Amino acid sequence: MEITVKLYGRLRNYRPDDAPGAPHHPFSLAVADDAVVATVAAQLGIDMGFVAGTAVNGESAQFDTPLQEGDQVSLFPPTAGGDGADMHIFIAGIMQATRIDDQIESQNYRVQITEALQKQLPQVKITDPWALNPGSVNYDEERARHTFITNTIRAGDADLLIAYLPQPSMGTAMEMWEAFKGGAYIIAITPYKHHWSVRFTAQEIWPDLESFLGLLENGRFTQETLPKIRAWRNRVDGASPDD
Structure with a gap:
């Protein structure tokens, strides 16, 4: 045959x-x-x-x-390309979350995820909205609007979106939706596994940051998850010759 x-x-x-x-x-x-x-x-x-x-x-x-x-x-x-140079990862997650003031939650999780990814995939392209705009809480109205909309749209260009959701987050939900429409593989780190916005957009759901970082540290991410991501993209793209 x-x-x-x-x-x-x-x-x-x-x-x-x-x-x-x-x-x-x-x-x-x-x-x-x-x-x-x-x-x-x-x-x-x-x-x-x-x-x-x-x-x-x-x-x-x-x-x-x-x-x-x-x-x-x-x-x-083993890493479907070696150093991750062909992989674009978007880090989404809580900023304002459920706060009613004008401040944000700790963004240290972004540093932890970025460092763990770069250790396994030194050439990977990472888009982290907070790293691009660390002083965004002080932006004026027009700059804040432009930053929010631009970063949300960027999520649609990723191969993989990692969404950290220990609390509900409207902004992260919008980024997940853009990534979903763009055909990205989505990994959600959240206890809200029964929420429809998570269940019906994410391919993987991890209960907490510790367990997800363990996936990266023990090598299973490069050995198991990366092939899944590429298989997913290959299917979504219809086996495009640009893969």
């Missing part, structure tokens, strides 16, 4: 010389009728130790996932 294969990062070095198109384009591959995902890697000469994640038709898959005629198989290296 015939399938298509899409390779990411350093795995593109194993692309057949006679495969048409650019290195990031999917290519056709004939495999046995009983082939599984691991068969594809073996047929291309890729050691399974070099493959951190796989997807079939945009859905995360295992090495022993059976294949069918016409499937598209995606293979990801």
